Amino acid sequence: MSTAIPSPPVVQFIRVTKSFGEIKALNDISFEIYAGEFFSLLGPSGCGKTTTLRLLAGLEQPDEGSGEIRLLGRTVNQARPYERPLSMVFQNYALFPHLSVARNVAFGLEQRKTSRAEIDQRVKRALEMVRLDPDLFGRRMPGQLSGGQRQRVALARALVLEPAILLLDEPLGAIDLKLRKDMQLELKALNKQLGTTFIYVTHDQEEALTMSDRIGVMENARLAQLGTPAEVYENPRTAFVASFIGESNFFQGHATKDSRGEWTARGPGLSFRVPDNPQLENGSEVRVAVRPEWMDLCRPDEVPGAENAVIGTIGDIIYLGETIHVVVSVPQVGKVKVAVRNEGQLLKPLAWKRGEPVAVVWLPEECQVLEAG
Amino acid sequence: MSASWHRRVFRWFSHPGIQAWTLLGPGMFWLIVFFLVPILIMLAYSFMPRGIYGGVDPGFTLEHYARFFDPLYLDVLQRTFLWSVACTVVCLLLGYPVAYLIARPGRWRHLLLLLVVLPFWTSFLVRTFAMIFLLRDTGLINDWLLRLGLTREPLTILYTPAAVMVGLVYGFLPFMILPVYASLEKLDSSLLEAAEVLGARPSARFWRVTLPLSMPGVIAGSLLVFIPALGSFLTPDLLGGGKQMMIGNLVQNQFSAARNWPFGSAASFIVMVLVLVAVLIYLRIRGREPAGALL
Numbered sequence: 001m002s003t004a005i006p007s008p009p010v011v012q013f014i015r016v017t018k019s020f021g022e023i024k025a026l027n028d029i030s031f032e033i034y035a036g037e038f039f040s041l042l043g044p045s046g047c048g049k050t051t052t053l054r055l056l057a058g059l060e061q062p063d064e065g066s067g068e069i070r071l072l073g074r075t076v077n078q079a080r081p082y083e084r085p086l087s088m089v090f091q092n093y094a095l096f097p098h099l100s101v102a103r104n105v106a107f108g109l110e111q112r113k114t115s116r117a118e119i120d121q122r123v124k125r126a127l128e129m130v131r132l133d134p135d136l137f138g139r140r141m142p143g144q145l146s147g148g149q150r151q152r153v154a155l156a157r158a159l160v161l162e163p164a165i166l167l168l169d170e171p172l173g174a175i176d177l178k179l180r181k182d183m184q185l186e187l188k189a190l191n192k193q194l195g196t197t198f199i200y201v202t203h204d205q206e207e208a209l210t211m212s213d214r215i216g217v218m219e220n221a222r223l224a225q226l227g228t229p230a231e232v233y234e235n236p237r238t239a240f241v242a243s244f245i246g247e248s249n250f251f252q253g254h255a256t257k258d259s260r261g262e263w264t265a266r267g268p269g270l271s272f273r274v275p276d277n278p279q280l281e282n283g284s285e286v287r288v289a290v291r292p293e294w295m296d297l298c299r300p301d302e303v304p305g306a307e308n309a310v311i312g313t314i315g316d317i318i319y320l321g322e323t324i325h326v327v328v329s330v331p332q333v334g335k336v337k338v339a340v341r342n343e344g345q346l347l348k349p350l351a352w353k354r355g356e357p358v359a360v361v362w363l364p365e366e367c368q369v370l371e372a373g
Numbered sequence: 374m375s376a377s378w379h380r381r382v383f384r385w386f387s388h389p390g391i392q393a394w395t396l397l398g399p400g401m402f403w404l405i406v407f408f409l410v411p412i413l414i415m416l417a418y419s420f421m422p423r424g425i426y427g428g429v430d431p432g433f434t435l436e437h438y439a440r441f442f443d444p445l446y447l448d449v450l451q452r453t454f455l456w457s458v459a460c461t462v463v464c465l466l467l468g469y470p471v472a473y474l475i476a477r478p479g480r481w482r483h484l485l486l487l488l489v490v491l492p493f494w495t496s497f498l499v500r501t502f503a504m505i506f507l508l509r510d511t512g513l514i515n516d517w518l519l520r521l522g523l524t525r526e527p528l529t530i531l532y533t534p535a536a537v538m539v540g541l542v543y544g545f546l547p548f549m550i551l552p553v554y555a556s557l558e559k560l561d562s563s564l565l566e567a568a569e570v571l572g573a574r575p576s577a578r579f580w581r582v583t584l585p586l587s588m589p590g591v592i593a594g595s596l597l598v599f600i601p602a603l604g605s606f607l608t609p610d611l612l613g614g615g616k617q618m619m620i621g622n623l624v625q626n627q628f629s630a631a632r633n634w635p636f637g638s639a640a641s642f643i644v645m646v647l648v649l650v651a652v653l654i655y656l657r658i659r660g661r662e663p664a665g666a667l668l
Contacts, residue, residue: 057566057570058569058570059566059569059570080569080574081566081569081570082569082570082571082572082573082574084570086570087570087571088567088570090563090566090567091563092561092563094561094563094564094566094567095567096564096567096568096582096586097564097586098585098586107568107571107573107581108571108572111571111572111573111574111577112572157571158571161571161572167570
């Protein structure tokens with residue numbers, strides 16, 4: 001048996017707070033990122049994710065006396081950006097408009113007093129790495145490039161320095177969907193191939209789920225949850241995480257434990273079983289989230305005994321291609337969304353019609369018990 | 374029936390050609406009558422023999438242009454050119470840091486800009502006279518120097534080339550600061566951040582990013598200082614005491630005291646050609662942008 005020795009963290013945030021005037025952009029944030037990880041900071045705009053990245057880059061300093069930022073084990077709270085072992089891809093790419101593509105990519109190497117021959121060679125390799133032909137693009141000016149090409153140049157300019165840490169601030173935001181999907185996979189591949197730690201800021205939950213080893217979900221200047229994509233999607237800790245990443249139906253009730261040790265929650269107009277959870281106490285308020293794709297529809301008189309059920313009426317039926325969302329109005333609970341696999345509406349149309357009575361069913365263990373607050 | 378006349382006028386006016394001429398017309402009329410015509414008259418005069426009682430006699434001659442190549446006048450031309458270049462360089466060295474400071478985000482920006490343009494609220498003549506009180510032997514500067522014991526005798530500043538340079542720089546400094554400020558203020562701050570993250574220390578960041586990207590402002594400012602400096606006559610006259618002539622003084626003299634209009638015209642045209650060359654060099658540097666991009 002060999003035990004994996006955990007490599008020391010590349011990035012450590014220890015109780016960091018950052019204020020802009022009266023407003024706290026980051027409130028007592030702590031986390032660690034390990035070598036080679038693809039780590040995403042995910043959250044709505046204004047949640048503090050970009051501030052976190054700028055603190056890492058040294059473009060902002062944490063509040064005086066508030067915690068510590070360590071890179072490769074060294075405290076860098078006051079270190080200038082050029083003293084840090086990292087590089088960054090900016091949201092608007094920030095290519096130097098007066099320098100050619102090759103000179104843009106060479107910029108960082110020139111600051112490091114690299115020899116001309118080595119610069120030429122490394123610039124060429126970096127451009128090839130992001131799949132831009134150095135002979136074709138090297139002499140072009142940034143103004144002559146498309147958005148996707150600029151994005152690649154910005155990436156090459158950062159990667160050519162072979163940094164220990166690469167920061168990416170929503171680099172795919174301005175690119176069209178198809179190209180974005182390709183770039184997501186390319187970035188992920190580069191991360192694995194180079195072994196560089198990638199720290200990626202995005203507000204796009206799908207992007208974060210696709211690329212990340214771990215995701216830090218941010219809300220209101222705080223870290224709401226930190227975990228693998230499966231952990232944050234399948235076991236969201238708070239209602240915010242459950243609704244920001246994917247879609248969720250929420251149910252609420254007072255928990256009671258029966259003689260067999262099983263928990264049931266009762267609320268106005270519904271009663272459902274809840275899996276055992278350390279948070280549960282007799283009589284306490286419990287809130288759960290259930291993913292639409294984990295739920296099923298059946299006729300009200302055919303509900304399987306082991307499953308939770310709410311009875312309602314079919315409302316909107318939304319065709320999404322891969323799935324169909326059926327919105328069910330449940331009295332006293334509200335609208336419940338159920339995702340049904342699309343098996344082909346032309347050959348095998350959905351069995352449900354608007355206005356029909358229906359039962360929404362799910363297994364007790366599919367309830368994600370949420371933290372209060 | 375009569376209600377449709379305004380519709381017809383409106384339709385007539387909405388014709389693109391008519392519209393352009395209606396908008397251009399008044400301004401163009403003004404420029405043609407009060408700028409182009411006098412210049413053409415001057416051009417004609419510069420090729421005509423000098424009249425005995427001033428003015429010109431009919432005929433054609435190149436003597437005024439030839440006369441300009443007298444060492445006496447070439448000396449004036451050379452001095453004018455050197456002083457204008459020196460004034461431009463000093464304005465750039467003094468003005469760039471000021472513009473840089475103003476362009477930094479901060480609550481003082483508008484106040485500082487106001488201070489830069491404040492001198493324009495008074496006439497240039499009055500300000501130049503005020504400078505005499507500052508620079509003369511019994512002026513404020515000498516007063517302070519004597520009181521502080523830095524000199525025993527008052528320094529002669531007024532009526533020296535140094536006084537002219539002080540006056541020229543003082544007069545044209547805002548024309549350097551404003552365009553440099555405009556180009557620095559437009560500078561995308563994320564470019565500076567990118568430079569720093571890529572390893573550029575503040576000095577490298579300035580030389581490699583800030584300065585190259587503010588070059589349009591530097592060039593515009595240099596032209597806006599250099600061109601009027603070439604033609605200045607008030608400052609060398611009042612602060613230089615007329616001892617060290619610039620070409621502007623020469624032209625003024627020829628038109629007033631000497632009553633030699635053709636020679637004055639020829640001298641003006643030589644300055645104009647110099648200015649034109651400067652503008653052409655500028656346009657070459659800026660590429661094929663329209664001349665309106667000067668600012």
